[in-house]
Amino acid sequence: MWHGVSVTGKPNGSPITVADLKARLRIDHDDDDVLLASMLKGAVNRIDGPSGIGYALMEQTWRKSMDCFPYCILLPGAPIKSITSISYVDVDGASQTVDPADYRADFDSEPVRIEPAYRKAWPSTRHVIGAVKVEYVLGETDAADVPPDLIDAVCLLVGHRYEFREAIAEGSISEIPLGFKAITDEYRRGTVAA
Numbered sequence: 001m002w003h004g005v006s007v008t009g010k011p012n013g014s015p016i017t018v019a020d021l022k023a024r025l026r027i028d029h030d031d032d033d034v035l036l037a038s039m040l041k042g043a044v045n046r047i048d049g050p051s052g053i054g055y056a057l058m059e060q061t062w063r064k065s066m067d068c069f070p071y072c073i074l075l076p077g078a079p080i081k082s083i084t085s086i087s088y089v090d091v092d093g094a095s096q097t098v099d100p101a102d103y104r105a106d107f108d109s110e111p112v113r114i115e116p117a118y119r120k121a122w123p124s125t126r127h128v129i130g131a132v133k134v135e136y137v138l139g140e141t142d143a144a145d146v147p148p149d150l151i152d153a154v155c156l157l158v159g160h161r162y163e164f165r166e167a168i169a170e171g172s173i174s175e176i177p178l179g180f181k182a183i184t185d186e187y188r189r190g191t192v193a194a
Helices: 018-025 033-047 148-163 178-187
Strands: 005-009 060-066 073-075 080-089 095-097 103-106 112-116 132-138
Touching (some): 033 148, 060 073, 073 080, 073 132, 080 112, 148 178
Antiparallel strands (some): 005 060, 060 132, 073 112, 080 095, 080 132, 103 112
């Protein structure tokens, strides 16, 4: 479980267009385009970000909030592309930003780790909740770079919800397609604690 993680900059794009979604689902009319766009957004939200499976599909910014500096900061989520800033409340109560030259990030590990640079130490903070905040960027700038199986998972979920729109229907209703769970379990990075 992750504590203190929030999305501060939502993704601007979608990993798949409604037109491509319709082609995959073999829908050849425009009557349900608004409904499909809404279902697409819902399916992406089910997967994307810290409240989904912990994987960012399209580029977005997350914030990790902590009460103090641990020696090594672990950033949840994937794929992490960059660190925007590390800010903190100093002992006098003023907001400060750590110079990027004063820390080192290991983007080759997951979770990404941040520690003070050689012969440096984290600054002292005031003893207040949320004294340290790390802003970082995750996800892809181009939808073509999103893992294709995650696009498949989005389409599986939309297709299922499109076919079974009622809470109760005659006949047999299946749960979310098995392929959806298998794909999302492979990419799952954790969940935010309530």
